Amino acid sequence: xxxxxxxxxxxxxxxxxxxxxxxxxxxxxxxxxxxxxxxxxxxxxxxxxxxxxxxxxxxxxxxxxxxxxxxxxxxxxxxxxxxxxxxxxxxxxxxxxxx
Amino acid sequence: xxxxxxxxxxxxxxxxxxxxxxxxxxxxxxxxxxxxxxxxxxxxxxxxxxxxxxxxxxxxxxxxxxxxxxxxxxxxxxxxxxxxxxxxxxxxxxxxxxxxxxxxxxxxxxxxxxxxxxxxxx
Numbered sequence: 001x002x003x004x005x006x007x008x009x010x011x012x013x014x015x016x017x018x019x020x021x022x023x024x025x026x027x028x029x030x031x032x033x034x035x036x037x038x039x040x041x042x043x044x045x046x047x048x049x050x051x052x053x054x055x056x057x058x059x060x061x062x063x064x065x066x067x068x069x070x071x072x073x074x075x076x077x078x079x080x081x082x083x084x085x086x087x088x089x090x091x092x093x094x095x096x097x098x099x
Numbered sequence: 100x101x102x103x104x105x106x107x108x109x110x111x112x113x114x115x116x117x118x119x120x121x122x123x124x125x126x127x128x129x130x131x132x133x134x135x136x137x138x139x140x141x142x143x144x145x146x147x148x149x150x151x152x153x154x155x156x157x158x159x160x161x162x163x164x165x166x167x168x169x170x171x172x173x174x175x176x177x178x179x180x181x182x183x184x185x186x187x188x189x190x191x192x193x194x195x196x197x198x199x200x201x202x203x204x205x206x207x208x209x210x211x212x213x214x215x216x217x218x219x220x221x
Contacts, residue, residue, distance in 0.1 A: 060198055
């Protein structure tokens with residue numbers, strides 16, 4: 001019996017991406033808030049790592065506690081159905097951050 | 100809002116500095132003669148000063164200061180978009196102020212303050 005095309009399921013995916021903060025922007029105050037605000041648009045679990053420390057990208061206090069200064073490399077990782085989209089949006093957000 | 104105006108003012112200054120000028124952080128607290136305590140009037144005035152039309156999040160230092168706010172909210176002295184949050188005083192205020200600076204909605208600002216409970220200092 002023909003059951004129709006195979007049903008597509010939202011398969012959880014994981015993605016990783018390295019981005020660099022603009023040299024004159026630290027991940028504090030409003031830049032950190034904009035970063036968190038971007039992460040919160042997605043369902044995926046998103047983490048951000050700096051110099052061996054890792055934080056939930058949707059938690060403003062955790063992101064502030066990273067103390068990432070201008071020019072720092074951020075290791076972004078996401079797990080979930082929109083992981084790729086989340087990291088792409090965060091990469092765009094980070095490159096456009098201003099003090 | 101704190102039993103000590105100095106404590107409330109110090110936290111308001113800290114949160115303002117972290118979040119920037121676009122966010123109104125207003126201290127309230129202390130008794131009328133500089134003693135410790137909280138009064139309806141000081142809290143109501145601070146809420147009015149903080150209100151830009153998009154909502155106000157209120158944090159208190161200890162339980163009995165919370166009663167003052169609850170009393171105000173029940174009496175309807177606010178226009179319905181004042182949110183009392185159950186959050187750590189310092190971390191909650193910083194989280195709320197910073198998220199507010201990014202233009203988050205009241206619900207998200209309140210949630211960020213309450214989630215501050217789970218943040219480790221180190």
